[in-house]
Amino acid sequence: MAGVRRMDLGEALALGPGWRHACHALLYAPDPGMLFGRIPLRYAVLMQMRFDGRLGFPGGFVDAQDSSLEDGLNRELWEELGDTASAFRVERTDYRSSHAGTRPRVVAHFYAKRLTLEQLQAVEARAPQAKDHGLEVLGLVRVPLYTLRDGVGGLPAFLENSFIGAAREQLLEALRDLELLEPGSISNLKIPPSK
Ligand code: APR
Numbered sequence: 386m387a388g389v390r391r392m393d394l395g396e397a398l399a400l401g402p403g404w405r406h407a408c409h410a411l412l413y414a415p416d417p418g419m420l421f422g423r424i425p426l427r428y429a430v431l432m433q434m435r436f437d438g439r440l441g442f443p444g445g446f447v448d449a450q451d452s453s454l455e456d457g458l459n460r461e462l463w464e465e466l467g468d469t470a471s472a473f474r475v476e477r478t479d480y481r482s483s484h485a486g487t488r489p490r491v492v493a494h495f496y497a498k499r500l501t502l503e504q505l506q507a508v509e510a511r512a513p514q515a516k517d518h519g520l521e522v523l524g525l526v527r528v529p530l531y532t533l534r535d536g537v538g539g540l541p542a543f544l545e546n547s548f549i550g551a552a553r554e555q556l557l558e559a560l561r562d563l564e565l566l567e568p569g570s571i572s573n574l575k576i577p578p579s580k
């Protein structure tokens with residue numbers, strides 16, 4: 386999306402008929418696991434490798450047949466993640482931000498939903514059976530939230546990937562605002578200020 390601008394939901398919903406709306410969701414769950422028996426994972430956070438080779442969040446375009454943004458989002462989650470996405474519903478209360486790009490005219494709404502680790506693992510296990518798997522979705526990935534001793538491995542290296550639209554900024558904001566990182570570790574990352 387060229388010329389991306391952040392706006393609040395009211396402004397986004399008043400953009401008019403020339404705009405397409407898309408919704409994407411960050412799914413996360415507390416994870417007590419330890420990498421190498423010593424590095425706390427803290428949370429399992431899901432992203433996906435998209436058909437265009439970029440990382441993004443599950444979700445997609447809201448259709449005229451969808452009765453709300455969230456209906457469209459939950460339908461897209463079902464298409465991209467499979468039937469385990471029916472075990473939960475992303476609601477307006479999970480909404481976090483909107484970003485509009487002018488070429489093409491797309492406004493992307495972002496949500497974050499907390500699951501149990503069992504729910505998230507069920508999504509991962511069943512995702513290869515989803516309608517869009519191998520097509521629009523090339524696979525789910527977890528985001529490493531730690532930084533290894535070399536100061537690069539883990540989250541800093543992950544952030545060097547190519548991201549679709551506002552996905553990198555959405556990820557960093559969610560990690561900060563939902564307090565998913567180890568306290569103090571966030572100051573070393575280049576995170577955009579709160580708006
Ligand atoms: N932040 C901002 N914009 C995003 C994000 C994000 N995190 N993720 C995706 N977008 C943009 C994409 O650039 C795209 O313009 O939102 C739009 C829709 O999102 P997708 O998930 O790509 O859409 P989806 O409905 O899942 O399917 C892709 O789009 O281009 C068509 O024909 C293509 O059928 C395909 C469909």
Ligand code: MG
Nearest residue numbers: 443444445521
């Ligand atoms: Mg999609």
